[in-house]
Amino acid sequence: MFLAAAVQLTCTSDADRNWRAAEALVRRAAGYGARFVATPENTNFLGPHTDKVRLAETLDGPTIGRFAALAAELGIHLLVGSFNEKAHTEGKCFNTSVLLGPDGRRVAAYRKLHL
Numbered sequence: 001m002f003l004a005a006a007v008q009l010t011c012t013s014d015a016d017r018n019w020r021a022a023e024a025l026v027r028r029a030a031g032y033g034a035r036f037v038a039t040p041e042n043t044n045f046l047g048p049h050t051d052k053v054r055l056a057e058t059l060d061g062p063t064i065g066r067f068a069a070l071a072a073e074l075g076i077h078l079l080v081g082s083f084n085e086k087a088h089t090e091g092k093c094f095n096t097s098v099l100l101g102p103d104g105r106r107v108a109a110y111r112k113l114h115l
Helices: 015-031 048-055 064-074
Strands: 002-007 036-038 076-087 091-100 106-111
Touching: 015 036, 015 064, 048 076, 064 076, 064 091
Parallel strands: 002 036, 036 076
Antiparallel strands: 076 091, 091 106
């Protein structure tokens, strides 16, 4: 049997709070036996667009790094529903979903087309 879980996380403009909540819920899901766990859109930050752009990170930044380490520690596939990824266009950021494998490596990334 394969068990998947969708994390019900209320994302806010407090990135540290979002991380702590997401981490706890992903750990809980994995503890129940989930081998694939998905977090919601805007997992790391949900707030005004100007703040999203200011706080946006690269795919190799701390947000995905933390989730990658968590996926590897728990040995699960982890879908970061989306995070704010830096764009090359000033005043914009990507709403990017990232799939991480049980070794913590990035399996796939998808950037929404409409900015």
